[in-house]
Amino acid sequence: MNPKYRRLLIIIFIIMTLGLATKLILMALEENIIYFFTPNEIKMKYGNKANIQNTIRVGGLVLENSVIEKDGITKFNITDRSHKIEVLFDGLLPDLFREGQGIVVEGIFQNNKLIASQVLAKHDENYMPPEVADALIKNGVWQGEKK
Amino acid sequence: MIPEIGHILLIITFVASILQVVFWCYNIKKSDQITIDVLQKSTFINFIFILFSFGILVYSFIISDFSLVIVSDNSHTLKPLIYKISGTWGNHEGSLMLWILILSFFTFLVSRKKNNISPKLLPSIIGIQTIILCLFLSFILFTSNPFERVDTLPIDGNGLNPLLQDPGLALHPPLLYFGYVGLSVSFSFAVAALITGEINKEWARQMRPWITIAWSALTIGIALGSWWAYYELGWGGWWFWDPVENASFMPWLIATALLHSVRILEVRFILINWTILLSILAFSFSLLGTFIVRSGLLTSVHAFASDPSRGLFILIILAIATGGPLILYATKSSSFQENKTQFNIFSKESALLINNLFLTTAASTVLIGTLYPLFLDAFNGNKISIGPAYYNATFAPIMAPVILLMAMAPFLSWGIKKPKQISKKIFFLTTITLLGGMGLFIIEESSLFSIICGSLAIWLFTGVIVDFTSQIKNANVNLSSFKTLLLFFSKNNIGIHIAHMGVAVFLAGVTGEQFYKTEFNIKKNIGDVISIGNKSLIFNKVETLAGPNYKSETATFTLLKNGTIISVLKPEKRFYPIEKSQTTEAAILSDFWGDTYLVLGDGNKETGWSIRVYFNPLISWIWGGAGLMSLGGLVSILQSRTARRQVKSTS
Numbered sequence: 001m002n003p004k005y006r007r008l009l010i011i012i013f014i015i016m017t018l019g020l021a022t023k024l025i026l027m028a029l030e031e032n033i034i035y036f037f038t039p040n041e042i043k044m045k046y047g048n049k050a051n052i053q054n055t056i057r058v059g060g061l062v063l064e065n066s067v068i069e070k071d072g073i074t075k076f077n078i079t080d081r082s083h084k085i086e087v088l089f090d091g092l093l094p095d096l097f098r099e100g101q102g103i104v105v106e107g108i109f110q111n112n113k114l115i116a117s118q119v120l121a122k123h124d125e126n127y128m129p130p131e132v133a134d135a136l137i138k139n140g141v142w143q144g145e146k147k
Numbered sequence: 148m149i150p151e152i153g154h155i156l157l158i159i160t161f162v163a164s165i166l167q168v169v170f171w172c173y174n175i176k177k178s179d180q181i182t183i184d185v186l187q188k189s190t191f192i193n194f195i196f197i198l199f200s201f202g203i204l205v206y207s208f209i210i211s212d213f214s215l216v217i218v219s220d221n222s223h224t225l226k227p228l229i230y231k232i233s234g235t236w237g238n239h240e241g242s243l244m245l246w247i248l249i250l251s252f253f254t255f256l257v258s259r260k261k262n263n264i265s266p267k268l269l270p271s272i273i274g275i276q277t278i279i280l281c282l283f284l285s286f287i288l289f290t291s292n293p294f295e296r297v298d299t300l301p302i303d304g305n306g307l308n309p310l311l312q313d314p315g316l317a318l319h320p321p322l323l324y325f326g327y328v329g330l331s332v333s334f335s336f337a338v339a340a341l342i343t344g345e346i347n348k349e350w351a352r353q354m355r356p357w358i359t360i361a362w363s364a365l366t367i368g369i370a371l372g373s374w375w376a377y378y379e380l381g382w383g384g385w386w387f388w389d390p391v392e393n394a395s396f397m398p399w400l401i402a403t404a405l406l407h408s409v410r411i412l413e414v415r416f417i418l419i420n421w422t423i424l425l426s427i428l429a430f431s432f433s434l435l436g437t438f439i440v441r442s443g444l445l446t447s448v449h450a451f452a453s454d455p456s457r458g459l460f461i462l463i464i465l466a467i468a469t470g471g472p473l474i475l476y477a478t479k480s481s482s483f484q485e486n487k488t489q490f491n492i493f494s495k496e497s498a499l500l501i502n503n504l505f506l507t508t509a510a511s512t513v514l515i516g517t518l519y520p521l522f523l524d525a526f527n528g529n530k531i532s533i534g535p536a537y538y539n540a541t542f543a544p545i546m547a548p549v550i551l552l553m554a555m556a557p558f559l560s561w562g563i564k565k566p567k568q569i570s571k572k573i574f575f576l577t578t579i580t581l582l583g584g585m586g587l588f589i590i591e592e593s594s595l596f597s598i599i600c601g602s603l604a605i606w607l608f609t610g611v612i613v614d615f616t617s618q619i620k621n622a623n624v625n626l627s628s629f630k631t632l633l634l635f636f637s638k639n640n641i642g643i644h645i646a647h648m649g650v651a652v653f654l655a656g657v658t659g660e661q662f663y664k665t666e667f668n669i670k671k672n673i674g675d676v677i678s679i680g681n682k683s684l685i686f687n688k689v690e691t692l693a694g695p696n697y698k699s700e701t702a703t704f705t706l707l708k709n710g711t712i713i714s715v716l717k718p719e720k721r722f723y724p725i726e727k728s729q730t731t732e733a734a735i736l737s738d739f740w741g742d743t744y745l746v747l748g749d750g751n752k753e754t755g756w757s758i759r760v761y762f763n764p765l766i767s768w769i770w771g772g773a774g775l776m777s778l779g780g781l782v783s784i785l786q787s788r789t790a791r792r793q794v795k796s797t798s
Contacts, residue, residue: 006492009492013501014504017504017505017508018508021508021511021512021541021545024512024540024541024544024545025512025515025541027540028536028537028540028541029515029519029533029537031536031540032533032534032536032537032540033531033532033533033537034531034532034533034534035529035530035531036529036530036531036532055534057532069749069754071670072668072669072670072757090668091668091759092381092668092731092746092748092757092759093748093749095720095728095729095730095731096728096729134530
């Protein structure tokens with residue numbers, strides 16, 4: 001093989017790899033993105049009949065006096081102070097899960113209920129997930145971090 | 148008074164380092180003994196001053212000097228001594244102090260190598276290191292002064308986040324920073340080469356140990372972080388593709404590529420531009436990692452001590468440190484003369500080069516996954532997150548060929564091709580792997596991916612063994628003679644074997660954990676029994692206990708296997724009254740074949756407690772593998788040192 005031909009081969013190989021990688025990334029981005037919604041956005045978009053099979057994330061505050069535990073399943077509402085969403089979760093709640101705390105719930109929607117696969121709360125007790133903070137500020141119920 | 152001394156030492160170092168940079172710029176073309184001496188001595192002084200300043204900070208934490216803001220915010224008199232010390236770097240300001248301490252330490256070490264590093268390069272290397280030091284010192288002095296005093300003296304401190312009160316996390320940041328900052332040395336080597344135009348095989352030979360040590364530290368640092376997340380967070384997992392984890396993983400991938408490309412440069416003197424580019428990128432990714440972690444810009448489940456306003460400053464440092472060298476690279480890189488030899492497809496260098504390509508591509512998939520949510524938010528306000536599914540679909544398929552080549556590359560020789568010799572080995576490898584894959588298929592009900600993943604581990608494992616034994620055979624080593632064996636080890640780099648074996652062990656661990664684990668939630672009361680296969684857990688009791696600075700609800704379980712007691716497991720829920728926070732302490736029974744992992748949830752005597760049970764097969768192999776990789780790096784540094792010494796003594 002002469003050097004010119006070899007160089008061409010290498011370049012073709014590089015382009016093919018990068019092309020394949022780009023294809024993989026684009027496909028993965030299309031299928032595996034998890035969108036974030038506030039309870040209000042869910043209401044606006046789906047009304048009272050939310051059935052969402054793709055995994056999504058919903059963020060808000062745990063509504064006071066809404067946490068009920070029965071047969072290993074925890075039921076609670078999360079709210080952005082304008083709408084609330086019912087959540088069902090059968091896992092262990094994070095240590096910082098408590099009423100009034102900002103959390104993010106990941107899961108799918110069935111019959112207007114969010115079936116959670118994961119409940120995320122930060123390690124830091126003063127912490128408000130940025131998405132939740134943004135949503136709350138937008139609704140005018142929270143002014144941002146007290147400093 | 149003592150903290151002010153620490154502050155003043157920092158200011159003096161800042162001014163001195165600016166003068167040092169000016170001095171270097173003025174003498175940029177010089178490479179005489181005096182210039183080197185001046186730079187070397189001032190580097191030593193910088194290191195000593197920063198060391199003292201850091202010592203003062205640690206001392207303030209030990210004596211609980213609550214007149215300092217960071218001490219009162221992050222410490223408490225009741226905290227055990229080791230966490231008072233590790234609390235020094237458990238916060239933003241202190242971690243930056245640790246960063247510059249390690250940076251000045253590395254600069255000091257490099258500056259002492261004047262007998263090895265070409266006098267043309269050394270001043271520039273020190274100069275670039277000092278510029279980085281200057282940038283970080285200004286960052287500390289202008290935005291994050293660790294010696295800031297409080298207005299009113301508090302009675303006691305706020306305590307350290309209980310999750311950080313842990314031996315694993317006391318060591319994780321220093322090791323990680325050792326890796327991050329260690330990459331600054333190869334960065335400086337690259338920029339110095341661009342400035343002086345001096346690049347040769349010796350340049351690569353001198354740079355390689357620095358990359359290796361940084362890579363080893365980074366490997367073990369990431370592994371420690373993952374291990375900590377596993378046992379401390381109580382989620383049963385070891386890697387979450389969280390932005391903060393990705394931040395340390397991207398420089399690791401680039402450093403791995405660099406480690407191999409610099410070896411090609413050393414032996415064949417080709418790929419100069421590529422190696423320089425990787426050196427610059429590796430450190431840029433370290434800075435990007437610092438930026439992601441420190442800025443809190445990305446939503447992460449475990450980022451600590453973040454502050455967006457300071458993120459901007461790091462972004463500026465990142466822009467200077469990446470932009471400057473890249474512009475230099477664009478103007479200078481075409482001037483280097485490479486070795487114009489035949490580039491053979493079936494040679495070691497071509498296998499390493501292809502792996503380089505895959506590794507950097509893999510790093511870019513991680514980069515895109517990490518930053519894409521940020522771009523989308525800025526672009527149209529859509530908030531998204533990208534989870535493990537994305538990485539399984541992009542990162543994993545790109546890494547599969549890397550593993551394939553990794554087993555084969557050691558069979559190949561530099562430059563020339565010997566297809567006959569290797570085809571025999573590859574045939575052997577393929578046979579073993581196919582048999583292993585079939586074995587996996589028969590033994591355990593498994594998915595296609597688990598078989599692929601497991602087979603890759605077998606492939607690599609066999610590859611390393613085959614290569615090692617053939618090396619021993621070729622060298623005609625008498626295995627019973629200790630002396631010849633030692634001679635063999637000093638001549639052959641078995642560090643590569645150890646590190647590659649580490650990857651195989653790691654991969655086996657990943658296969659076990661990803662595809663064969665069991666996990667379930669259950670609600671049980673005292674006296675109940677949980678059965679898992681041939682094992683059973685008896686729920687004995689729950690008691691309230693007091694720790695040094697926490698209260699704990701401790702449950703006791705007895706684990707039986709076929710009716711005999713194996714162990715007693717005690718998962719806890721801890722409440723830290725000072726920090727007002729609760730943590731979960733999982734109970735883990737670890738053995739060679741897997742972990743039994745128990746988490747205690749909420750509950751009481753009436754309703755029972757929720758309990759989460761995991762069985763994670765082979766999970767400790769993940770960290771064991773990382774440990775082997777790191778060890779391999781260290782062994783290869785030692786080996787190259789002894790080899791060099793032998794060359795010197797014979798000549």
